[in-house]
Amino acid sequence: MAGALAAxxxxxxxxxxxxxxxxxxxxxLDAARALFEATSFAQVKMADVAARTGLxxxxxxxxxxxxxxxxxxxxxxxLTAWFAKLNGRLAEGGTWTGHQLACTVAQSLEGEExxxxxxxxxxxxxxxxxxxxQTQAFKERVLGAMGTTAALLQERLPFLTARxxxxxxxxxxxxxxxxxxMADIAPVAREVLTLPHMAPLRVDFTAxxxxxITTLLRGLQAR
Amino acid sequence: MAGALAAxxxxxxxxxxxxxxxxxxxxxLDAARALFEATSFAQVKMADVAARTGLxxxxxxxxxxxxxxxxxxxxxxxLTAWFAKLNGRLAEGGTWTGHQLACTVAQSLEGEExxxxxxxxxxxxxxxxxxxxQTQAFKERVLGAMGTTAALLQERLPFLTARxxxxxxxxxxxxxxxxxxMADIAPVAREVLTLPHMAPLRVDFTAxxxxxITTLLRGLQAR
DNA sequence: GGAGTTAAATGACCCCTGGTCACCGGTCAA
DNA sequence: TTGACCGGTGACCAGGGGTCATTTAACTCC
Numbered sequence: 454m455a456g457a458l459a460a461x462x463x464x465x466x467x468x469x470x471x472x473x474x475x476x477x478x479x480x481x482l483d484a485a486r487a488l489f490e491a492t493s494f495a496q497v498k499m500a501d502v503a504a505r506t507g508l509x510x511x512x513x514x515x516x517x518x519x520x521x522x523x524x525x526x527x528x529x530x531x532l533t534a535w536f537a538k539l540n541g542r543l544a545e546g547g548t549w550t551g552h553q554l555a556c557t558v559a560q561s562l563e564g565e566e567x568x569x570x571x572x573x574x575x576x577x578x579x580x581x582x583x584x585x586x587q588t589q590a591f592k593e594r595v596l597g598a599m600g601t602t603a604a605l606l607q608e609r610l611p612f613l614t615a616r617x618x619x620x621x622x623x624x625x626x627x628x629x630x631x632x633x634x635m636a637d638i639a640p641v642a643r644e645v646l647t648l649p650h651m652a653p654l655r656v657d658f659t660a661x662x663x664x665x666i667t668t669l670l671r672g673l674q675a676r
Numbered sequence: 677m678a679g680a681l682a683a684x685x686x687x688x689x690x691x692x693x694x695x696x697x698x699x700x701x702x703x704x705l706d707a708a709r710a711l712f713e714a715t716s717f718a719q720v721k722m723a724d725v726a727a728r729t730g731l732x733x734x735x736x737x738x739x740x741x742x743x744x745x746x747x748x749x750x751x752x753x754x755l756t757a758w759f760a761k762l763n764g765r766l767a768e769g770g771t772w773t774g775h776q777l778a779c780t781v782a783q784s785l786e787g788e789e790x791x792x793x794x795x796x797x798x799x800x801x802x803x804x805x806x807x808x809x810q811t812q813a814f815k816e817r818v819l820g821a822m823g824t825t826a827a828l829l830q831e832r833l834p835f836l837t838a839r840x841x842x843x844x845x846x847x848x849x850x851x852x853x854x855x856x857x858m859a860d861i862a863p864v865a866r867e868v869l870t871l872p873h874m875a876p877l878r879v880d881f882t883a884x885x886x887x888x889i890t891t892l893l894r895g896l897q898a899r
Numbered sequence: 900g901g902a903g904t905t906a907a908a909t910g911a912c913c914c915c916t917g918g919t920c921a922c923c924g925g926t927c928a929a
Numbered sequence: 930t931t932g933a934c935c936g937g938t939g940a941c942c943a944g945g946g947g948t949c950a951t952t953t954a955a956c957t958c959c
């Protein structure tokens with residue numbers, strides 16, 4: 454008679470068709486995103502994600518095998534969307550200055566904190582508890598988008614070679630990850646950084662990213 | 677009679693003098709470090725740290741209030757040591773080229789993976805569950821070392837201003853954090869990156885860091 | 900529209916790990 | 930000798946990720 458006194462409630466209609474399942478998957482991703490935006494990866498509980506969509510905790514695990522898989526899927530979506538946005542902007546116009554490109558990249562990341570925060574968690578946290586398949590699918594997508602971006606970069610900035618364009622992307626990725634972490638700090642640290650003499654440790658994500666990319670490009674052009 | 681059947685064992689002599697406590701603190705840090713080097717932050721268990729030093733789990737919490745505090749203390753040590761090493765090297769010689777500096781910085785980080793891995797965890801993980809006091813003490817130390825480094829940078833590279841030297845440190849910090857994460861990946865991801873066409877996603881920490889810093893400095897000089 | 904079948908959803912349960920605390924006992928000053 | 934102090938202990942607790950036997954909605958076929 455184990456578990457015989459199960460409560461009687463089925464809140465939501467069952468997702469039987471593939472499109473319904475996909476919709477439910479989306480709901481879960483949206484819930485995870487909203488909770489993550491308000492707190493942090495560690496603070497988001499799978500039970501909360503479930504509650505927010507009106508489902509039971511166990512149901513979440515029907516759609517995502519682990520918490521990390523859920524958030525990696527979220528990152529996957531956000532990354533695809535961001536690359537599409539960036540590549541769209543890179544497609545316009547003829548030849549650009551390095552500073553123009555830096556501004557374009559930095560601007561494309563405005564309001565994309567969720568994306569960059571997750572990006573910073575990718576290797577450290579998200580890929581720790583995930584299947585090979587999901588990791589590969591994710592990286593395959595990154596690779597594709599990166600290829601397009603590299604090609605567009607060479608169009609806009611003729612002084613870039615295939616090699617330097619690829620390197621640039623790597624370095625910008627590193628900068629985005631690193632600067633996001635420095636700018637997006639824990640409440641305790643934020644309190645400490647309020648002190649006047651701590652000013653040198655305060656980081657403005659957009660400003661620093663723009664500056665760094667501009668400098669990198671000037672360096673590449675001066676070669 | 678709660679907990680009345682406590683086992684009878686006192687493995688290690690008690691640390692009564694301050695220096696003994698300090699030594700025990702060091703042992704705990706060393707144990708944490710060894711375990712972290714073999715695995716990851718999430719995989720290191722406080723019980724393991726205790727076992728490795730021959731202490732009971734509860735004892736660890738007499739020395740460090742939380743797991744994060746333990747690792748932040750470890751980072752504090754490693755960071756101080758690394759800055760000392762770097763500043764020592766920066767003190768030699770007259771005027772350098774940007775490439776020389778880049779090589780010096782990158783070389784000073786060779787074999788310091790533990791340091792850079794922890795650095796990458798700092799804002800995301802370590803400062804999440806730590807007292808204001810510890811955070812402030814840590815940042816105070818960073819600030820001091822950074823000041824010295826900025827001054828030395830301006831000596832070696834005369835084209836740097838106080839402002840650009842500070843910015844350079846920020847950008848290098850971001851690059852170190854970001855590149856370490858990209859280079860030091862989870863086993864699952866490593867497996868995926870073995871595939872030939874994944875080559876563009878493989879990152880050589882030292883090589884990329886050297887390249888990025890060199891480019892940054894060329895950009896600053898070309899201003 | 901009733902019987903049978905499939906599989907989505909449930910939630911009690913398991914387990915692991917960070918963190919607590921009442922108790923133990925070695926040491927040393929009085 | 931003794932009693933207070935305090936470092937150390939480990940059983941215990943809390944809470945969150947993940948499992949699975951069971952329930953039952955929804956669809957199929959007659």
